[in-house]
Amino acid sequence: MRRSIAEGCVPDHGDNPGILDAWLGNKTAQNVATWFSTPSNYAVVAVRDGALVGLALLTAAGKVALCYVLPNAVRSGIGRAMLDGLEQKARAWDIGRLHLQSPPSSSAFFERHGYTNAGKEKACFGLECDLLWKSLKCTDPAQRKRFCNCSGK
Secondary structure, eight states, rough: OOHHIITTTTTHHOOOOHHHHHHHOOOOOOOOOOHHHHTTTTEEEEEEEEEEEEEEEEESSSSSSEEEEEEGTTTTTTHHHHHHHHHHHHHHHHHEEEEEEEEEHHHHHHHTEEEEEEEEEEOOOEEEEEEEEEEEOSSOOHIIIIIIIIOOO
16 A cells, blocks of 8 residues: 555655655554454455555445555556445445545546546645545345435446
8 A cells, every 4th residue: 555655646746755754654554454454444455466466445434445556556457346345345334325535646547437526625644635426326126216216327
């Protein structure tokens, strides 16, 4: 995750030590272990050739809190697979809408996968991010009318 931010998000942090240090500040092994072991969170990891190449985290509040892929594994389907896993879990948890903050360089990825860009928002680490959201659709036509009242398209 730290490498993904430091190397893959240069267009966003511009190698500005203040922004980069703030962004990486809470990305410690201890914090990540806590986030991953919290029962109200759902985590997925991607492993290729025995090495960790991506990780993603969903909160019970419907926030995609993390979604990072190593720079050398971008555009290989790993991000899409992890996002699919988070969305499946969100549906299982009856979460109807997901939201996230994305650095501008990654927003197009989420937009390609059905997320709507709601505009700019200041992230807690000082970077201006895009606020994105996605309404999850029912996959079972029998339950669509009864439970979620969505169009299913």
